[in-house]
Amino acid sequence: MNDRDNLRSISATIAADAARLSEALDAHMRNSFQPESRKALRKFQPAEVAELTGISMSNLRTRHQDGDFPEVETDARGRRLYSAEEIYQIRQVMAKTGRNGETYLPGRREGDALQVISIVNFKGGSSKTTTAIHLSQRYALRGYRVLAVDMDPQASLTTMFGYRPEIEFAESGTIYDALRYDDPQPMRDVVRKTYFHNLDLAPAGLMLSEYETETAYALQHKIDPPFTQRLAILLDEVQADYDLVIIDCPPQLGFTTMTALLASTGLLITVMPSMLDVASMAQFLDMAGETVRTLEEATGPIDWSFLKFLITRFEPTDVPQSQMAGFLRSILLDQILTTPVLKSTAISDAAMTQQTIYELAPSQVVRKTLDRVLESVNGVADEFEKTIQAAWGREVD
Numbered sequence: 001m002n003d004r005d006n007l008r009s010i011s012a013t014i015a016a017d018a019a020r021l022s023e024a025l026d027a028h029m030r031n032s033f034q035p036e037s038r039k040a041l042r043k044f045q046p047a048e049v050a051e052l053t054g055i056s057m058s059n060l061r062t063r064h065q066d067g068d069f070p071e072v073e074t075d076a077r078g079r080r081l082y083s084a085e086e087i088y089q090i091r092q093v094m095a096k097t098g099r100n101g102e103t104y105l106p107g108r109r110e111g112d113a114l115q116v117i118s119i120v121n122f123k124g125g126s127s128k129t130t131t132a133i134h135l136s137q138r139y140a141l142r143g144y145r146v147l148a149v150d151m152d153p154q155a156s157l158t159t160m161f162g163y164r165p166e167i168e169f170a171e172s173g174t175i176y177d178a179l180r181y182d183d184p185q186p187m188r189d190v191v192r193k194t195y196f197h198n199l200d201l202a203p204a205g206l207m208l209s210e211y212e213t214e215t216a217y218a219l220q221h222k223i224d225p226p227f228t229q230r231l232a233i234l235l236d237e238v239q240a241d242y243d244l245v246i247i248d249c250p251p252q253l254g255f256t257t258m259t260a261l262l263a264s265t266g267l268l269i270t271v272m273p274s275m276l277d278v279a280s281m282a283q284f285l286d287m288a289g290e291t292v293r294t295l296e297e298a299t300g301p302i303d304w305s306f307l308k309f310l311i312t313r314f315e316p317t318d319v320p321q322s323q324m325a326g327f328l329r330s331i332l333l334d335q336i337l338t339t340p341v342l343k344s345t346a347i348s349d350a351a352m353t354q355q356t357i358y359e360l361a362p363s364q365v366v367r368k369t370l371d372r373v374l375e376s377v378n379g380v381a382d383e384f385e386k387t388i389q390a391a392w393g394r395e396v397d
């Protein structure tokens, strides 16, 4: 066989492989995908409710005996089990009757602006989606009304909510339909409730990748409103329903990411503590800075209330990583969250079945492993919550 034949046979093999794979995947999806079998959220134990709300376990019991709280399901051993919705109802009772009532509903008060937080970095695999979903869920459980926006055409965040974007949103139903220049849909038609109380989703799908070329075209032909305003206008339509919007960005600095950044009130940049990742982040910041400067010349100053950095997938026993983390702290000072997200098999294993560490039933994981990662992720969320509260002019201890 000469080289040419050889090449042809390799390309024929690849084509045949691709055809076989996509056929098999198709069949697999048709079999395993049942639209009616949606995800459901597990129930929470009293100790978890106490941790989430700050109500002590004994107070929780007393208030139940007094009939102040809604009656909830009990397990075989008579222990109470709470749905996320019931936890929220308890918050509402406490807000009316508890001491320091307002702390039980920590979201916006009159005059407070919606907080829109973009999770960014152009490095793939730097934990953007993982951070977006965990923060969204944690804040929903903490009593905030959260909208998660998936701005990545790869739609990993949407998948984490139990959707199959390649089937369910192949034609329509994503944030693209609201963002597109030709016959855009209202934001309300795109946003959907999820199985997680107080957490809604604007999903993504592959169609969203069209937004890049369409924006380039729209700029040339001066189609309004420009990308710099499109998402902000959409969020305005639904802002009354939420306290926080958390946007998962794609791993490039294109129009899609810029659209998210320009609708944001604050940014959270995830970084893994390795030389290559930090170098890549520096490049991202450099390019983002340049782009923002150019845009500011055209549209006036962009003012974010905060720009924070978060170390992710941190392994404390890895010496070079610890050195890199120290180096980042020495340069970024208070811009970097002091708590990192630890690298943990609980996070990656849970993700394999589209779950987070909050969805895992405590019995599904080794207790010590779960406790360790919960402490880390909760620590990050609690620390970042102070930044959010500070943006509303409130100090939390």
Ligand SMILES: Nc1ncnc2c1ncn2[C@@H]1O[C@H](COP(=O)(O)OP(=O)(O)O)[C@@H](O)[C@H]1O
Binding pocket: 123, 124, 125, 126, 127, 128, 129, 130, 131, 156, 251, 312, 313, 314, 341, 342, 343, 344, 345, 347, 348, 349, 351
């Ligand atoms: N702290 C962590 N510990 C272990 N695995 C993680 C952690 N954070 C993310 N991962 C895993 O790394 C992969 C990439 O993370 P992801 O959040 O999708 O990154 P990005 O959105 O930046 O591309 C996923 O498989 C995810 O489950």
Ligand SMILES: [Mg+2]
Binding pocket: 128, 129, 130, 152, 156, 249
């Ligand atoms: Mg991602």
